[in-house]
Amino acid sequence: MNQAKIQHAFEEFLKTRALKLTPQRRRIFARVFATHEHFSAETLYGWMRAEEGSRVSRATVYRTLSLLVEGNFMETLDPGTGELLYEHVLGHRHHDHLVCTACGRIEEFTDERIEAFQREVALRKGFTLQYHNLRLFGSCASCTRKRARRPLGKANA
Amino acid sequence: MNQAKIQHAFEEFLKTRALKLTPQRRRIFARVFATHEHFSAETLYGWMRAEEGSRVSRATVYRTLSLLVEGNFMETLDPGTGELLYEHVLGHRHHDHLVCTACGRIEEFTDERIEAFQREVALRKGFTLQYHNLRLFGSCASCTRKRARRPLGKANA
């Protein structure tokens, strides 16, 4: 899906729900699809403030993000730090995350074998699977290297 | 590990950190290990209020829960509803969770094959795995049955 098609899909989504295409929504939408990174609502709000043009309030940022999640344009990721992260899903197959507990770096991965076993578990338990959430926490390659240079047993918590 | 041993382990943990064994800690500890269910801080606070004996404040409940997590006596589970759940780990091997999005029911499962693939993914990405978090969200057997009785396409969101 390219930018024009995505934009069209968004406008269709709004129409089907009798929602309006406001400048705020248009600008938030454009900004969100201009990045492939994970970001928080507050970060997006900062981006919007930095832009020229119509001001966008924090409330509208939050409301529009929820809308985008409902419309399956975006997904949320909870890295366990107290604030939700968002990422758009277009051109992005489903994936899970590795979160570095030292520097916050987030990497993505997909493993169809894990997915298959998850479905098997759900079936065994009689659950109708809707979605799942898998996060692997640890020290990323770079942070592991840094840590290895320090004397062991010293404040490694 | 039986109750006496657990109690002893807790006291040892307090000693190594030069922390004190207060009636509040003792009572919270006992209460927490008396249940195998997942519970929230607020729920635990309610239990403590209902008990006879020294009053325990909300702040102490929170502080003691954090302490128990640090000491690896308990683990947290974030069901995505805004409040953390706690569960003790003794006599409980590591496990992941199935969360029913309709009724909130939580079931546990373990799948060594999934665990193994997780380790493989981490290795491939150069991460030193510390812990992970896998939640499968869906409709539990009972809620799926209930839902099947309703006409389709009707407010199934």
Next chain:
DNA sequence: GTCTATGCAAATAGTTTGCACTTTT
């Protein structure tokens, strides 16, 4: 013109914290 969206500030919810006082060690 109708109905929805926006901005603002206040409200919320779960959790944390500062502080004066109490208790354990």
Next chain:
DNA sequence: AAAAGTGCAAACTATTTGCATAGAC
């Protein structure tokens, strides 16, 4: 006596909401 713990209420953080006004359709 020293050091840590407790209870209380206030503070915090991320997010949501009520309401009056503005804007899309």
